[in-house]
Amino acid sequence: MHADIVFTGGIVRTGSANGPVHDALAVVDGRISALGAAALAARGPRTTVVDLAGGALLPAFGDSHVHPVMGGLGLHGVPVRDRASVEDVVEAVRRWADEHPDAEWITGDGFDPWLAPDGRFDARRLDAAVADRPVVLRTTDHHTAWVNSEALRRAGYTAETPDPVGGEILRRDGSAQPLGTLREFGALNPVFALIPPASHEAQVAALREAAARFAAAGVTWVQDAWVEPHHADVWMAAATTGPGLPVRADLAFILEPDGWRERIARFAADRERVESAAPGLLTARSVKFFADGVIESGTAALLEPYTDCPHSHGIANWSLGELAEAVTAVDALGFRPHIHAIGDGGVRTALDAIEAAARSNGPRDRRPVIAHAQLIHPADLPRFAALGAIASIQPLWAQRDPLMTELTLPRIGPERGGRQYQIAAMAASGARISFGSDWPVTAYEPLRGIATAVTRQTPDGTPEGGWLPEERIDVETALTAYSAGCAHQAFEEEEWGALRPGMRADLVHLAADPVETAPAALAGLPVLGTWLGGRRTHGTGASGYVPAARG
Incomplete structure (x- = not known):
């Protein structure tokens, strides 16, 4: 059978550990059919040949923790991001208010x-x-x-x-x-609650705008890590009407302590509704919890008090007993807990809840997620691998930027400050790692996160040698966390995340081989093309999107 698409003229990195590098890849009916010489031999008169132009073809990226609807809506309103001072923010507010006199x-x-x-x-x-x-x-x-x-x-x-x-x-x-x-x-x-919500149509448009940006960054799967009930309708509408979506997604229903028992009663029905609306494109397998807040505001839960506030351990959003009960309940329904945990106290509470669920509901392949895992007590680091918990880490946070130097480090001191974002230690422990952006908190482009994970430096190259250099990882490990790591989180490692025959043709074309690119240049490496199941979603010749059928 002749291929629908053949990629040639560059290198093909399969994403498998120690896997061979090929010079071609063929696609038939949205799936990889052959590599190397067999791929070149599959060219026929109607085959589309994609010239990699000396670049590299890799497994497309995922994003293990992101907020597409929220981020898309945030692209509008007062442009306060990246303002240099309070005065700049105030002036932006003044200008926007003058230009929008009817905004309530x-x-x-x-x-x-x-x-x-x-x-x-x-x-x-x-x-x-x-x-x-x-x-x-x-x-x-x-x-x-x-x-x-x-x-x-x-x-x-x-x-x-x-x-x-x-x-x-x-x-x-x-x-x-x-x-x-x-x-x-x-x-x-x-x-x-007082702010008039955006209309359904505006939210669908915002999601489409966000998804197009993801595709342009080489992303084909995202974990929406905060899904209110109405967000499910937004995703279904975006996936099944108009041009569809250029990304697949798993939705994580938000569960807060107040009235949680009543809320979970609708989760199973919502899961069925989402997955039947767009099979192969949308799943709804996760439930989102907030174990704590963030260190910079003094609200992350710490095992020992804050250095600058000796009477405070932060804010635990759930008691240990109630979080364990809630995690056990959603686990019994077949959902994967996805727990925001920043401080070492929050991480321990999350691990304890995951352990309680496994003890109560019995063994199975759960793949619970602890998102961020910024500060981990040494005694708890081995528990990730032991419990099969995935660490969804945001590598762009692993740098000494002003957030770190002005707010975080003064609040936790040098000892705790020196064990943040232990990516290399986590990998060495045998824990599974997936990378994400938490956009709109930080930039969504995976290559920017990869550059930070490899260098542990700010974009201007400081500090020399990297911050906590022992936690640097190599490019291959970072690429894997953004591809196979995300596929494992999605329970779809046999579908995407590596390039081998039978896998979905979820692909990204980079202008150069990232493994051979200078680490400081990784963040600016151009993404020349993205394919979702063999359909081009970014780059020259990208067409409208259609909902992807399972197959």
Whole structure:
């Protein structure tokens, strides 16, 4: 049988450990049919020949933890990302408000939490730009919001308002008056609930925009790590109408402590609804938990107190007993727990809950996920491999950027600061690792994450030799975490994540071989093409997308 597509003119890296490098790959009916000489021999009169132009063809990337709908919506609103100062953010708010006089709420997404000392942002600074309409800006980590006085007023936050469960309302020095900085979802959600939601159509458009960006970065599968009930309808609409989607996805239904027993009652039906709507394109196998917050805001759960706040261990969103009960319940329904855990206390609680579920429900191939795993106590690191827990790590975070130097390290001190993002140690322990971006928290392009994982440096090359250089990994390991690691998380390692006959033709064409590229140049390596099941979704000749059928 003649091939539908033959790739030649470069190298083909299969993604298998110590696997051979080939010079060609053939595709028939959306699946890889041959490699090397056999692929070249499969060319026929109607075969599309793709010239790799001296570049490299690899397994396409996945993203093990990302927020496509949220990120797509965040591309609009006040452009506060990458602003250099509080003054720049305030000026952006002023300008956007003047240009949108009919907007009831003024929102922006992704400003840097280190722009104000100790991450404390004052409502009065925003009041000077907009006083008569509520302003709500989210930091890059999405665990903190800076709001103006009108937003505080509408939420009913006053000096008499106690800190809510699972949240913190920062106060002015020497006063109980709210400052204008809200931390964690217990404090954030009452404000967010007042913001008029984007329409279904706007959310579908935002998801399409995000998915197109993923495809341009070489990504063909994503784990949506925060799915509200209405998000399932957004994914189904985007996948089954119009041009479809250029990515496959697994959806993780969010489960919060309040009323969780009632919420899980609908999860199985929602899973069936999603998977029957777009078989082969969408799955809904995961449930998302937040074990804790983030270190930079002092809300990650730590085993020992914060260095700069000796009376605080952070915020545990679930008690150990209740998280274990909830994880056990969703595990019994056949879902995979996907647990946000940043601090060593949060990681231990997550591991304990996973262990409790296995003990209660019996052995099976679960593949639970602990997302981020920023700080791990030495006693807990071997437990990942022992429990079969996947560490979904965001490699772009493993650098000494201002977030690390201005907020994180001062809060946990040098000893704990020296055991963050232990990627190499995790791999050496036998744990399974998948890489993701947590976009819109940080950039979604896998090559940027690979560059950081390999160098442990900021984009300007600091520090020399890398931050915690013993945790650097090689390019092949980083590529695997973004491909086969994600496929393992998806329970689809026999479908994609490596290039061999019978696998889906989920492929990425890079302008040069990443293994032979200087580490500092990896982040800028051009992505020339992406294919989802043999259909080109990015690059010259990319066509409209259609829902992928299982086959």
